[in-house]
């Protein structure tokens with residue numbers, strides 16, 4: 001730890017970035033709590049925890065991002081060992097780049113992921129996305145020095161292998177893609193599992209956190225997750241009534257609107273696609 005490190009930055013304070021231009025820098029590291037950091041690279045957020053026995057780093061993001069990520073870890077906690085890399089889920093835009101982290105911070109560092117991630121990653125054979133060495137089904141708690149880091153599987157949501165990290169002492173969580181702070185779902189929700197998504201959000205809210213770091217966008221709190229539940233419920237209700245009126249998918253995408261959420265991230269570009277994704281689930285589900 002460098003002198004002054006503990007005292008200076010508060011939640012949300014930017015510690016470092018690329019070259020200072022008027023626009024947002026490509027990357028930044030934000031201190032969330034003592035030894036708990038969010039690393040942002042462009043639109044993606046990673047999360048890392050500094051313990052007295054080394055670092056646990058979630059989501060390398062990409063080989064290019066991981067290069068910066070490794071340098072930021074080294075800057076924040078010089079000389080610390082990387083003890084584990086954890087994939088929130090297997091999607092390449094969050095999980096690629098582990099080899100770069102390993103090369104920079106420790107070649108033998110184990111990769112941890114949910115059990116459902118292993119076979120698809122192996123089958124894909126992407127050298128930028130090496131398969132996990134350690135997997136779990138329901139819950140795994142990592143103990144490094146003074147910290148416990150819980151990994152929870154909440155069921156299917158945005159993918160079938162999504163884990164959530166919880167630091168029980170700090171009451172901080174890290175959740176990716178199935179929830180965000182006032183952002184709608186990605187495009188046509190193609191990878192989402194319904195109705196499991198609703199259950200996963202309820203289970204997320206049942207975890208004991210106060211602050212939650214998301215894989216995209218700003219840091220949130222419990223209310224952020226409550227609003228996510230509200231959004232997906234309102235989306236389901238609105239699309240359900242479109243289906244009951246006999247609207248086609250195209251008509252629903254054209255006409256369904258949820259003005260309450262129009263200031264949310266992604267609404268302008270993806271909301272009609274969210275409608276399509278929900279429509280497909282509801283129609284498929286009805287046909288069963």
Ligand SMILES: [Zn+2]
Nearest residue numbers: 089091158177
């Ligand atoms: Zn994803």
